[in-house]
Amino acid sequence: MVTRDTMQAVFLLGPGELAFREIPIPRPQADEIVLKIGATLTCGTDLKAFRRGHPKWPPPTRFGHEYAGTVVARGARVATVREGDEVMLVPTGPCGECYYCQRQQENLCTTLMETYVLGGYAEYLTVPARVTRTNLLPKPPTLSFIEAAFLEPLSCVIFALQQTTLRPDDTAVVIGAGGFGLLHIVALRALGVERVYAVARNPQRARAAHDVGAYGIIPYAAEDARQAVLDLTDGRGADIVVECTAQPRVWEESLRLARPGGQVILFGGCPAGTTASFDTYRLHYDQIRVLSPFHLTPKAVRHAYDLLGAGKIPVARFISGIYTLAQLPLALDLLQRGEGIKYAVIPGEQ
Numbered sequence: 131m132v133t134r135d136t137m138q139a140v141f142l143l144g145p146g147e148l149a150f151r152e153i154p155i156p157r158p159q160a161d162e163i164v165l166k167i168g169a170t171l172t173c174g175t176d177l178k179a180f181r182r183g184h185p186k187w188p189p190p191t192r193f194g195h196e197y198a199g200t201v202v203a204r205g206a207r208v209a210t211v212r213e214g215d216e217v218m219l220v221p222t223g224p225c226g227e228c229y230y231c232q233r234q235q236e237n238l239c240t241t242l243m244e245t246y247v248l249g250g251y252a253e254y255l256t257v258p259a260r261v262t263r264t265n266l267l268p269k270p271p272t273l274s275f276i277e278a279a280f281l282e283p284l285s286c287v288i289f290a291l292q293q294t295t296l297r298p299d300d301t302a303v304v305i306g307a308g309g310f311g312l313l314h315i316v317a318l319r320a321l322g323v324e325r326v327y328a329v330a331r332n333p334q335r336a337r338a339a340h341d342v343g344a345y346g347i348i349p350y351a352a353e354d355a356r357q358a359v360l361d362l363t364d365g366r367g368a369d370i371v372v373e374c375t376a377q378p379r380v381w382e383e384s385l386r387l388a389r390p391g392g393q394v395i396l397f398g399g400c401p402a403g404t405t406a407s408f409d410t411y412r413l414h415y416d417q418i419r420v421l422s423p424f425h426l427t428p429k430a431v432r433h434a435y436d437l438l439g440a441g442k443i444p445v446a447r448f449i450s451g452i453y454t455l456a457q458l459p460l461a462l463d464l465l466q467r468g469e470g471i472k473y474a475v476i477p478g479e480q
């Protein structure tokens with residue numbers, strides 16, 4: 131099915147420096163597949179890596195990690211998919227053998243991050259066996275490639291919410307209305323929680339939170355947010371608080387918004403070396419449950435896949451624009467200026 135020998139791929143050479151290179155189209159080893167990318171989504175992590183580098187992705191490196199596509203070649207030992215299959219996947223797969231994998235904590239698999247499949251910003255991508263055997267699934271015809279590419283970020287959100295106990299009459303507060311904040315809003319709604327409030331500073335983001343179905347918007351300002359949450363909950367505080375800003379100061383504030391016995395998800399990963407402190411009295415005597423989920427597990431991927439396939443997550447609303455591969459710098463520039471939520475990149479045949 132592949133008629134050319136080379137393809138366009140984007141490389142990150144260092145902070146703020148991208149290169150478009152013509153490289154050989156990969157051929158699969160025995161247990162690999164090669165995917166023709168249907169769509170790749172920009173993510174906050176891409177922007178962070180572009181701006182200041184990523185500790186786990188030393189340059190020069192391919193990048194782009196939220197993608198879906200069509201199988202165009204498979205190795206001799208691959209029996210689970212065929213050429214022409216449209217698939218959705220996440221960029222990691224557990225080894226299945228380490229201490230953590232044995233305990234169903236595959237998100238902490240010791241070789242997970244070093245085998246991360248980067249390179250969605252390209253026409254083709256090689257996917258190894260560890261991903262194809264656990265975290266690659268058929269794309270239902272009802273989903274576009276752009277919608278299917280939401281599997282990875284949505285799986286991270288579902289993994290976080292799987293750590294909680296949810297009730298339909300809960301009041302949830304999501305702090306931050308970027309891509310992950312908005313995904314938490316729609317996921318909480320899909321899991322039956324109706325009263326999901328968004329704490330948002332930027333008016334454009336507040337509008338986006340409203341558009342994806344937030345029950346109400348709380349303007350961001352530390353004291354006011356706490357008072358607003360108390361007012362909305364008969365003085366108790368929220369049943370569930372989800373922090374999606376990746377700022378230690380906001381991690382600290384999150385606990386102040388929770389009710390006694392409430393649950394706090396610290397979702398946004400802060401820079402290495404930062405610390406946060408909490409009121410120990412509140413944490414203990416108010417029995418606040420603090421969770422800090424990282425990444426995803428195969429179980430979360432299945433659940434996210436089912437929700438996407440059932441049309442329960444209106445992800446198309448998150449897309450602020452669709453660009454070609456050559457226009458990736460433009461999309462990153464818009465994100466850098468705080469414009470838009472997520473952009474889709476569709477590598478065309480050129």
Ligand SMILES: [Zn+2]
Nearest residue numbers: 173175196283
């Ligand atoms: Zn991402």
Ligand SMILES: [Zn+2]
Nearest residue numbers: 225228231239
């Ligand atoms: Zn493992």
